[in-house]
Amino acid sequence: MNLQSVRRWLREPAFHFLLIGGAIFALHSLVRPTSSREDSSRLIRVSRDDLQRLRDGHFSLTGEMPTPEEERRIVERYVSDEVLYREAIALGLDKGDSVVRGRLAQKMQFLTEDLHPAAEPTDAELEDFLKSSPRYIQPRKLTLEHVFFSRDRRGQRARSDAAAALSELENDSSASAVSVGDPFMLGRRFADRSETDLAGLFGPSFAKEVSALATGVWSGPIDSSYGAHLVRIEKVTPSTVPALEAVRERVRLDLLQVRREEANRAMLRKLAEKYKVEIETAPAVSTAEVRGK
Amino acid sequence: MTPGTWEPPCPREPYLLALPSLCVQVRSHVPALQREFPLSWLEELKVLTARGAAAALGFLIPFCVSCNRALAAPTAKAVSRGSQAAARRQDSQCASFNAERNLYFGDLHVHTSYSFDASFWGTRTDPFGAYDFAQGAPATLGSPTGDPPRTAQLARRLDFAAVTDHSEFFGQYPPGMFTGENPARDAWAHEQMAAQAANDTSSDCTFTALIGYEWTGRWWHRNVIFRSEQVPELAISSFDQTTPQGLWAALQSACVGAGTGCDAITIPHNPNFSGGQMFNIPDGITPAEASTRAAMEPVAEIHQTKGNSECKLGVETDDPLCVFYQKFPIDCLTYPSADACSPGNFVRNGLRRGIQVEEQIGVNPLKLGIIADTDTHNGTPGDTDQSAYQGHKGRMDSSPQLRLITTSDEAYDNAGGLVAVWATENSRDAIFDALRRRETYGTSGTRPKLRFFGGWAYRDDLCDHPDLISTAYQNGVPMGGDLPAVGGSADAASPKFLIAALMDPGTDRQPGTPLQAAEIIKGWIDPASGRSFERVYEVAGNPVSGATVDTSTCQPTGPGYNSLCAVWQDPDFDRTQRAFYYVRLLENPTCSVYQLDCNKIPIDQRPASCNDGSFHMVIHNRAWSSPIWYQP
Secondary structure (H helix, E strand, O other): OOHHHHHHHHHOHHHHHHHHHHHHHHHHHHHOOHHHHOOHHHOOOOOHHHHHHHHHHHHHHHOOOOOHHHHHHHHHHHHHHHHHHHHHHHOOOOOOOHHHHHHHHHHHHHHHOOOOOOOOOOHHHHHHHHHHOHHHOEOOEEEEEEEEEEHHHHOOHHHHHHHHHHHHHHHOOOOOHHHOOEOOOOOOEEEEEEHHHHHHHHOHHHHHHHHOOOEOOEEEEEEOOOEEEEEEEEEEEOOEOOOHHHHHHHHHHHHHHHHHHHHHHHHHHHHHOOOOOOOOOOOOOOHHHHHHO | OOHHHOOOOOOOOHHHOOOHHHHOOOOOOOHHHOOOOOOHHHHHHHHHHHHHHHHHOOOHHHHHHHHHHHHHHHHHHHHHHHHHOOOOOOOOOOOOOOOOOEEEEEEOOEOOOOOHHHHHOOOOOOHHHHHHHHOOOOEEEOOOOOOOOEEEOOOOOOOEEEEOOEOOOOOOOOOOOOOOOOHHHHHHHHHHHHHHHHOOOOOOOOOEEEEEEEEEOOOOEEEEEEOOOOOOOOOOOOOOOOOHHHHHHHHHHHHHOOOOOOOEEEEEOOHHHOOOOOOOOOOOOOHHHHHHHHHHOOEEEEEEOOEEOOOOOOOOOOOHHHOOOOOOOOOOOOOOOOHHHOHHHOHHHHHHHHHHHHHHHOOOOOOOEEEEOOOEOOOOOOOOOHHHOOOOOHHHHOOHHHHOOOOOOOOOOOOOOEEEEEEOOOOHHHHHHHHHOOOEEEEOOOOOEEEEEEEOOOOOOHHHOOOHHHHHHHOEEEOOOEOOOOOOOOOOOOOEEEEEEEOOOEOOOOEOOOEEEEEEEEEEEOOOOOOEEEEEEEEEEOOOOOOEEEOOOOEEEOOOEOEEEEEEEOOOOOOOOOEEEEEEEEEEEEEOHHHHHHHOOOHHHOOHHHOOOOOOOEEEEEEEEOOEEEOO
């Protein structure tokens, strides 16, 4: 080999490339920590963070930090689980397992969700949402006064006593409701109660009957869970949608949630575009029939 | 910044662009796609994934972890600030305001998918879903893999509720949801948002959502309930404070004494498995320590899914009615030295210990009003209907068969209780004030109405008085109060008590059970010996009325009362003896949840526990009032 050809060699870019590449490899093998020379899938390392997590777990169950002996056993358990887990993965046991499938799907869902922050709604949007959502509608409410005739005290007479008192009240509008009937531990007057509220106070059938009464006159007797009642509706508050100012923060948080849900559904739709979905049809057979066989 | 305008997550350094999955920080709530739970090995999968990515990219992982911490901080703070700035309570009164107080039913002990145990058990309902459930929406319950999903729905909505997820492991459940630098803070921010969204601050006052969480020390479980949206930055857990004393001190500095308007109480629960520790007040307690405890703990949870904690037969008492939904069937008459037989485990014994300590040091550390809750781990507040009981622990107790295994952790659980408060209106302040003044009672899940007053000048015919309630307030104190000093011209020589009750009116689906009897339980101290005593007095109704239930159909038979009212005067009063009085209101007998569960299984397939006396098959549902105290 003459000098000429050596020079040509030294000028050859391929030679430079080999030289530099070799140097990088040599440097890398010096810098690289020894552990990564081993097959990383065969290394089980319990890091300081792992250890802290295991100690915290023990603490939450027992209220005390593990003793050295307990810690040894916890770590042993962790390592043996890790061995089993890796062997299971190697054997492909994670495939076709509905629990594993569900968990991974959920993790992916968390990763894809909420990457787009929901925009802060304007007042007009809040108004629209308030008007269009049934959850804010306030039911019709009654303010009422009642006179009670206790079934425990009067037995069968509770109803007839109430009927007699009703004609008295009708004839003499000045007759004080207080002077007839029995004491009632929840009181005589109830302000602004929905049918559901009244069902909780007097029982469901009473609530239904009272909801149909006329305003301003004494009516009855109406049976409750406790006896007979004469009832006068003082005021009816019709079903309403509250003013935005009264429920602004609830509406705002609810709307933000709806928007996040929408964004998440859109994200899922976008991901699903990558896939072609085929669904076969099959005759429906109920589980009971299958079990019967 | 508000919760809706979070900044895009992590990658700001070029080398991190390759690792987006490790840098997503703050997750928002998504009710429609309710989240699932973890298994510990899945947690490890997460670590493994991270390790795999790290191995693939060389040495970047340590950089990424620290970047994540540095970059996540402002985002997490913003979430917290956003929710704290949320709705303030309006000053307008509720339309249903009542100076003589309305009755509201609620549940202040509720776990959702944010609790590590509920999450393990397959619960997907989160705090938002739980508050919806309390107001009548359906919820899905955790089921064993392969079983069809189960749903639940309340026949009667609640008036108020607090979601109280475990602050231990806050933000780590559901796994993968909170991945920022401070998951605990982010989860706490979400808990607050859920309560803010559910709390009705309009004059309709339809529903009150209180912010809270559970602090779970080894023996001393507490629920922390806040008055308003002013709450500490972080939910102080038993990792931060390992003792109740530490918790109170931390709440003092972070909340009650912080001057921010923050106010909190802690509610002890499950004294029944506190190993005797819950109400075990040492003799050396100082007046200052006793005052702190009394100020922080105005009420105790007497009943919940994991058993009743009123009293135990054989533990300083021979009261047979203590045998009611007992978590530990151990016979304390035979094995009095067992842990489960310690007086520190029961509210009545705690009340007795309280006045005993007060006799010695002048302060009662256990001045406890009474409430009851569910402790549901299904995210289902108020789910106490025994005939519709589906368990409270996700897939662990999802079938009658699972609930009837006497050796399981779930054995001897029940459908849980409700808290009732007498408050002027349904708002955070009014409910919180009622808890503070102990104008509360607990029920074993049904909704009887109970009033209880004490005074010196009540007329014997007060039950016939049309204005009995206003008279009772004017001349005495309601449940939870101290008898006023005696000395008026009309005052009797011994105190008088008004007990008034109405049966649970029930629902369309299920009528309420009539009342059977009302009792007063008195505890007192003999000042000479310093010893405590108790006695049960029958005050109304008929405990031997002959009412019963057919266990094969669970149909009740026999007479009962729609209402009870009585004025009772203590026949054994001694004005030198410190005392307390509380009411136990009994409904007619019904089938227990165990009998109801057995009846759901064909006779030839029932487990032995249905017939071998393992369970009490007939029970009296009941309510316990807060006590009224007498000080010499």
